[in-house]
Amino acid sequence: MNTGLRITVFAAALATTFGAAYGVGGAVDAISPEPDSGTRGGAEGHAAGKDEKAAARHDEVKGGGHEAVSPGGLKISANGYTLDLKTPRIEAGKKTELRFAVVQDGTGRKVTAYQREHDKELHLILASRDLTVYRHLHPARAADGTWSTPVNLPEAGGYRVFADFKPKGGEALTLGADLAASGTYEPADLPQRNTTARIDGYEVKLDGDLAPGKAGELTLTVAKDGKPVRDLQPYLGAYGHLVALRSGDLAYLHVHPNGEPGDGKTQPGPEVSFTATAPSAGAYRLFLDFKHKGEVRTAAFTVNAGGVEDEPERSSQTKPAEKEAAGHAH
Missing domain, CATH: 2.60.40.3340 (Domain of unknown function DUF4426)
Incomplete structure (x- = not known):
C-alpha cells in the first residue's frame, strides 16, 4: 500500500539518543512470541487498513518522504493520554497476567472507547532491551477500561511495553512503559547482522x-x-x-x-x-x-x-x- 514507513509512538522508553553499533554477539536468542488471547477475532489483527494513510499524522514521514520526524514511543504520556502499567514487575519464566490501562489526563478516567485499527482496538508489543525477545499481543479489555493478557517472558531483564491504539475521536498513539522481569540476568549483545x-x-x-x-x-x-x-x-x-x-x-x-x-x-x-x-x-x-x-x-x-x-x-x-x-x- 506504499504508505512508506510509519514511525509509531511506541511506549515510554524510547528516549535515549541512538548510537549503538552492531553487537558481536554469540548465538541469536529465541524470538519467543506469545499466543493471541483469543479475543476479538483471534489471530487477525493490526492489519494494514485502508485508512492507513490518514492514521497517525504525527508519525508520518515529512518533507517529500525523505525527512522523518522524531521516532515515537519515547513517552509514557502524549496528547492528553497516559499508559498506566499496573504490572511493572513480573517473574521470568512464570506465566503472569499483564494488566494496564490508558488514562485520560486531567480526568484520570480510563479510556473505554477506541477506534478499531487493523482489526483491533489496541495492539501490544513487548521487546527485551537487548532485542532478542519480541512479542505481538492482542489483550482483552474489561468494561472498566483495564486491559489484560497472559505473558511468560523467558529471560530476566528489562523489557519495553508498547501500546498502539487510537482513542475514539482522537489521533493514533503508541505509548509505553518499562517492564522488569526478575531473575538471574545476563545481558546479551545485539545479534549479528543477517539477511x-x-x-x-x-x-x-x-x-x-x-x-x-x-x-x-x-x-x-x-x-x-x-x-x-x-x-x-x-x-x-x-x-x-x-x-x-x-x-x-x-x-x-x-x-x-x-x-x-x-x-x-x-x-x-x-x-x-x-x-x-x-x-x-x-x-x-x-x-x-x-x-x-x-x-x-x-x-x-x-x-x-x-x-x-x-x-x-x-x-x-x-x-x-x-x-x-x-x-x-x-
Whole structure:
C-alpha cells in the first residue's frame, strides 16, 4: 500500500539518543512470541487498513518522504493520554497476567472507547532491551477500561511495553512503559547482522537497504524446505507484518506492506515488500510476522541503516514459541 514507513509512538522508553553499533554477539536468542488471547477475532489483527494513510499524522514521514520526524514511543504520556502499567514487575519464566490501562489526563478516567485499527482496538508489543525477545499481543479489555493478557517472558531483564491504539475521536498513539522481569540476568549483545533467517523449516531472505532519512524498499522472500512459498495467508490484513526497533533506545518503526490481499495485484508470496525510512543511522532489529498453513511465525533480522561499519553477516536461527492456552503463536 506504499504508505512508506510509519514511525509509531511506541511506549515510554524510547528516549535515549541512538548510537549503538552492531553487537558481536554469540548465538541469536529465541524470538519467543506469545499466543493471541483469543479475543476479538483471534489471530487477525493490526492489519494494514485502508485508512492507513490518514492514521497517525504525527508519525508520518515529512518533507517529500525523505525527512522523518522524531521516532515515537519515547513517552509514557502524549496528547492528553497516559499508559498506566499496573504490572511493572513480573517473574521470568512464570506465566503472569499483564494488566494496564490508558488514562485520560486531567480526568484520570480510563479510556473505554477506541477506534478499531487493523482489526483491533489496541495492539501490544513487548521487546527485551537487548532485542532478542519480541512479542505481538492482542489483550482483552474489561468494561472498566483495564486491559489484560497472559505473558511468560523467558529471560530476566528489562523489557519495553508498547501500546498502539487510537482513542475514539482522537489521533493514533503508541505509548509505553518499562517492564522488569526478575531473575538471574545476563545481558546479551545485539545479534549479528543477517539477511537470512530460519524458523521451523522456513527460510526468509531480506533484500534491500534500510537508509536513514531516505525511503527504500525492503523485500522479504519466504521459502519452505527450499521451495518458494506461494500461498501465504493474510495476517493483520496483509501477507506480512514488519516491525523495526532501533538498537540503543528501542525507537519503534511500524512498516506497512506495499499492497494488500484482494487488491488485484498483490500475490500471496513468496515475496512481501515494504517501504521504509530509518530516522537515523545505526543498527535495527526487524521482525517479520507471516502466516502459512494456519500458523504465524516470526523471522528476525539485524540490519545497518548506514553510518555504522558492518560486522560479518550470518543467518539467524529462531526457535518456535512455546504454545500456551488458546490462540496462535506469534
